[in-house]
Amino acid sequence: MKKTEDRTGYLFSKGYSNYVFMLLFLLYMFDYIDRMVVTSMFTSIEKDWGISHMQSGLLISAVYWAIVLLTFPVSILIDRWSRTKTIGVMAIMWSLATALCALTGNFVQLFMARLLIGVGEAGYAPGGSAMISGLYPIDKRAKMMGLWNAAIPLGSAIGVLLGGIIAVKLGWKHAFGIVAVPGLIVAILFLFVKDYKTVDLSFMDSSRNKIKMEKKDMVKEFLSKPSVLLTYFGMAAVVFVTTSMLTWLPTYFEKVRNMPQQTAGQMASAVMMLAIVGAPLGGYLTDKWRKKKDNARLLFPALSTLLSAITLFIALALLKGTVQYVVLLIFGVLILSFISGAAAVTQDVIHPGLRATSYAIAVVVQNLLGASTAPIVMGKIYDLTNIQTALSFLPFVLLIGSLLFWIGSRYYVKDLGKVTQVNLEAA
DSSP: OBBBBBTSSOSSOOOHHHHHHHHHHHHHHHHHHHHHHHGHHHHHHHHHHHHHHHHHHHHHHHHHHHHHHHHHHHEEEEEEEEHHHHHHHHHHHHHHHHHHHOOSSSSSHHHHHHHHHHHHHHHHHHHHHHHHHHHGGGGGGHHHHHHHTTHHHHHHHHHHHHHHHHHHHHHHHHHHHHHHHHHHHHHHHHTTTTBBOOOOOEETTTTTEEOOOOOOHHHHHHTTOOOHHHHHHHHHHHHHHHHHHHHHHHHHHHHSSSSOHHHHHHHHHHHHTTTHHHHHHHHHHHHHHHHHHHHHHHHHHHHHHHHHHHHHHHHHOOOHHHHHHHHHHHHHHHHHTTTTHHHHHHHHHHOGGGGHHHHHHHHHHIIIIIIIIIHHHHHHHHHOOOOOHHHHHHHHHHHHHHHHHHHHHHHHHHTTTTTTOOOBBOO
């Protein structure tokens, strides 16, 4: 007898679903540790190799460029083959590539190794979001997405913190080898996780006939849903800001606040780590609000992103010292609270057989316009002016993101009604 989603909406038992979720969370955390460990070591690398601030930014952008190029084809493999096998292989690859960074001898070699990290990480976010959407019922989706995405600030903060400490104590190259090992262990465990069966790509026409999707139908699935398209670009605006802060906030504390490298890394990591509170809290509040307001999954991101813009502007433009840092900590709570609702939308309004593909599009858009662009743009502005001026642009980028989420919320309910309903089956 085939095991399908039960009446509670769980594909497997609740306990097993939570076990898989724990592995997914750990992998996302190590994804960002490996990705961001280099940021608090910029000063050391620049000193050793004589590279510019813009070249330092390229070491972050390299990861995102590889993700942009490969996430879409990898997501198709995830949707049409296996989520668990693809995720496990990718995680092994990015862990080994991180270890390889410790063996590099110049900027070009390190840049190429960072590209390989991006090759491994290319499909993880789409694969993980598809797994979570399949494991949990729709009324818990935003909350679980919020908890899962809390791994982003946690991993980023740990990466920034460890990078600064290890660079000072042992030398910056040692950091890459140390952070690669635990992720490799979790990746191997994930290869043995249960999966759900690949979803048949079909839909019901107006006469209730089952029609197999062709390429034009898949394209229409996305282009006919304004809510998800606007969500992709709203996410990109916020990711531009979060990547800029993750990359350059340690430098801001060093140059503007005259802090030692290790202290600057610790303070910056604390700001971004507070998003570990904001992401799940945003998911909880979004799901609660959704019981009263159907389009809350986009209204909440619009509101939280607006508050993030206001908070960041006040901190950078009007405050100094301890008060400024307290307001930046509040910003750290707010900035990622959008992700749970926005990520859930990319799954809610799209055919279940295209969920990984939907999140892949989100990843491409946010990495192309946000994550891969931000370190270079901020680095260039920094080279031309100063770090204070560079960061002062970020609140206005958040205002654009808030507007996009709000416009998308006006289409969400209508788009949700167009979705083909499919019961998932355990493999």
